[in-house]
Amino acid sequence: MPFLDRLQRWADDRPDGTAVAVAGKRLDWAGLRDAAAARVPASPAVTVLAEPNSLDFVVSFAAAVAGRRRCAVLDPTWPPELLEGLRSRILAAPPGGMGDLGASAGLTDGPPDTPFLVGLTSGTTALPKAFSRSRRSWQVSFDSSIEFFGLTARDRTLAPGPLAASLNLYALAECLYAGSEFHALERFDVGDAHTAIAHDGITRLVLVPTMLRLLSERGLAGGVDASGLRSIICAGSKLDARTLEAARRWAPSATIFEYYGAAELSFVAGAGLAPAGAPASNAGPEGTGIGRAFPGVDIRILDGAGRPLPDSEVGNVSVRSGMVSDGYLWGDDGEALRCFDGWYTVGDQGYLADGILHLLGRRSDMINTSGTNVYPHEIELALASVPGVAAAVAAGAPDGLRGQRVVAAVLASHGGLTATQLRAGLEDILPRSKRPLDYYVVSELPLTDRGKPSRPLLLAWIAGNDPRLRRLG
Template sequence: MFYDLGVRDFLDRAESVYPDRVAVVDEPVQPAPPLGPLTYRELARRARAQAAGLDALGVPVGGRVAIVSHNSARMLVSFFGVSGWGRVLVPVNFRLAAPEVRYIVEHSGADVLLVDPELEGLLDTVQAKHTFVLGSPAVEAAFAGSAEPEPWAGDEGATATINYTSGTTARPKGVQLTQRNIWLNAVTFALHTTVTDRDVLLHTLPMFHANGWGMPYAVTGLGGRHIVLRKVDGTEILRRVREHGVTLMCAAPAVVAAALEAAQAWEGEIPGRDRVRIVVAGAPPPTRTIERVRAELGWEFIQIYGLTETAPLLTINRMRQEWDDLDPAEQARLLGRAGTPVIGTRIAVDGSGEVLARSNHNLDGYWQNPEETARVQEGGWFHTGDGGTFEDGYLSIADRKKDVIISGGENVSSIEVEDALYTHAGVREAAVIGIPDDRWGELVTALVVREDPAVTAEELIAHCRAHLAGYKCPKRVEFVDELPRTATGKVQKFKLREPFWKDRTRQVN
């Protein structure tokens, strides 16, 4: 007997098993009236009402519904109210400029556009057949009634979401994730991070980003509690961990840094010690940061690796029994690797050093882009665009392939150099790039945000020489006020490289 896997499975189970349990505590401070707390019965009712509202608007199965919103209970409802009845959710990065949002809405062909009240100005230039402001009387009337939706038999091969990549180098691409992709990613993620009905998830990760990595589905299906955090603030994270008994969060490295910084001024015991596990991805964090999470916060550090195109989970790195007797610094170093393939995933590295993946989580394709779909899926493997090594069952990411610096004929991993810089107390943030140089081909160059304004370039270069081979050390250090980042915390190195490469026809030297 074959039964289609689908997004609604998670909500159906929660409503059946935990109907009166609090499902979500909404952000209390937001432009729209907060929802709830909502029980799972109420969450499911709202999801059905949203689906019925889409029926009334004439949005067909397969129709696209775009949502541009900060984290909110209404956005969580949409994960199920849209995809659970066969439509396609298009979660849009709320930090994008209006022209970028307009491109995504138009490219996806969205029939409906939902926007956060704080972003209502988008509707001046971004249009769809039906537009609504979340929390407004109009949206409540359309999507919060008691009508039952038209039944949908389900199709695990149907597109459930289109998630647009962050577009650091070109127009964003729409990643089509199927009902099956999302189901398997969520269940596999829950298995490897040991999610149970006792978990309390703090939404420190934007829900738009790869559907919150799939954790909203996993926690719902297992009856955990969602605590909505609208905007990241380190002190507020610690306060909510204490107030709500948070046990789990997913975060980019910038969020980790915010929590660590807030802990310095926190009075009393750090909340969540020996209880919270924080799942980190987006960029390999420095070894020192991992040590600090475990020592200063007392939280379990878990690293994952993946991409929007892989739904996103490919590998996981979690403390294991064999490491128990190692010193904390060595444990942190081992935890700094991308990790082991999760169940059902195969990892390989090709002759050029590119990481390849086979997984049931991999995208169905790029929306309206068959050429790029064929390129990244060539040979039956997903081509990640990341360079790395796969040894002893563990994947280590060396760099984005395009970010590898070739200096004096030697390959230099910018991540390795950045890790060395972060061990200096005077460094708050660092990014390493290659710039054209007549002697070396490409000169290893560090852009540094200082923690200590007195630190010098010469001091940092000497510090790196104590940790790295000479050819890997920065030959040039420049100090900047901040590093440009995407919404998910990734440093936009193409912006850092632009001034040095702008007059050249090639981006390698």
């Protein structure tokens, strides 16, 4: 793992400086090094971690990737039978899929091309796919993201979500690599996050849009001082207008970064959205635009046969970089991660225009209605711009006449929202063929276990007449 040699350096240079803080409990650089080093001899060749956030988690993770060791980090909230099945499968994985299983002594980084991390796609019931990452791939990612986000040793990063999520686990390792102080909570709590931001000198947030919306809106209402934030890094989906506006008001000095990446690909493209009051030319890409390529990343749009497509034509978003994973240990159906002569894609659809990547969503999410291909992401962004809409989720429901019909659910920012208002709000934004036929209002968004909008869950709510949603006439 490429942060252990750096950890030794920071422990020598500033042994008493805070390295990690979780829920107010702290470890300095020397303490973290010594605790992890003491645990290395008992760490097996392959470790499976399924623990809530704690300092002990950080120590265990550092020891679990020392030398040639490998670690798989599982979400402890997943069902026990799923966790046990994954644990058994990971520990029984053949050497050919995991590399050399020999464990070396000492808290040192292993050879760059050796695998160190077993990544899992998110899941709650179905078996997640597992993929492998080399130490070199994360070191390249560190160098790229530190340059792109402007991380310095003076920053204090708060990642308020679970360390089992790849976004937060990466932020932890990135900070250890950069010699930058990292903070986490025992579990996500708005009040605890506000306390850390206001009193611990936090300068940088790493989180998903739903968390940012909660922190911003409640922070504004409660007068929580976020003027010390200089950067906010948001991943999972493009920020809607309401969340962005609230975040800019709450943290007026922060550059807000949104980016596109995938667990198997690492970083692909992104943009830094300027603080409030900055020139409009620095406001960031509009609509479906997500930004330009990360340092060290090349982007092409390829068709299903791997042929390059011209600008503005929709196809597979494909990348070439040193950050791409080593591929799947299991779960590969031949489509999840495809390679075309060195260009990798996970099937996300998009197009390039003037160097800006426009992201439309997964091919599997695409709605085919009356012969027209519609991407839910386009609909969700359009609905989020309608007054009275806090957030939206769109999906394709089965339809005997059309094949699929476009349906959408909105989370209202105030009462009294009607289908007529939603239809009127989309008239000048979306073509008629892409507009929803059915609208629902929800008391809460249907989300995955990682806090992302879930279109399958929305369809399940509709089919089951779930009390959390109501159809609008």
